[in-house]
Amino acid sequence: KLSFKIICVFQISDEEQGYDLDLFCIPKHYADDLERVYIPHGLILDRTERLAREIMKNMGGHHIVALCVLKGGYKFFADLLLDYIKALNRNSDLTKQIHLILNDTHPHLLDLLLVRDIIDTGKTMKTLLELLKQYNPKMVKVASLLVKRTPRSVGYRPDFVGFEVPDKFVVGYALDYNEYFRDLNHICVISETGKEKYKA
Template sequence: MRGIPDDWPGYSPDLFTYPEHYSGALDCVYIPHGVIMDRTERLARDIMDDRGDHDIAVLCVLKGGHQFCSDLVDCIQVLNRNSSKSLLMTVDFIRLKSYLNDRSTPDIQMIGAESLSVLTGKNVLIIEAIVDTGKTMQTLLTHVRAFKPKLIKVAG
């Protein structure tokens, strides 16, 4: 997928409906919700094609990843219902904290990490909203690998 060029002016806010309290505050819309949902559905199709009939354990990284995870899982479930393949999914949650207020900290707290033994031997899909420096994701991947999953993929 091609990225958005640095000089992309975005779409005029006049093309969209948005809450009145944003009036005057929006210069442009870079990625409309419909485009995000189309890409999410495409990603769900890719996951279905890639995993086929192999079960998958979804690990949603909270707090930011909850909406993306929900949308992606919904798309996978719709495709699963309308497919000759059957993909069994389980969804678990983990919360990672690497910021205190608005500052990055060297330590990463994992909340919910004690229940990750369910990932042993599974195909794991980690769903994260934002991968910034990658430090938090690397820490999570190291932790998940300790449970010896069959496969790990990251969607974000």
């Protein structure tokens, strides 16, 4: 029987203002649509590597099916699984196979690692986890790059968290606003101009 410890979470305070856009490479077409760079790309990658180590430590020895939940998580999913966990697995004596699939086919066969971009209220994840119960998976764990501190939260917490962030509207690193900003490497706070420009 495995025991899972609570890992340290990178908490970003409510007072954190982020970084001036001029300090980073921002696509010109988004220059007026963002307020600040909130989490730089390099910090995202470093934190993702650390999460990969925690996942390997806590789920070692298991055959894992990794599922990307919604398309906003594809960059985090790719960096976490294809780069860091795969590299750690090559350099490890653990007998682990990471199966990378994007659909929930035969979840009862293996242990599941669900990978998300952001947990906002937590309602989506709670609903998904309830749906997965009907397949009787051996184990389900959730890794999320971001968890938002919001009064709308239902109290759900994933097993692995990259950053805990204030209740701000963030975009970039595949997080979108009406399908825009997915191509932005950094996680940024969208401006009112950007919200108005790209509203549906």
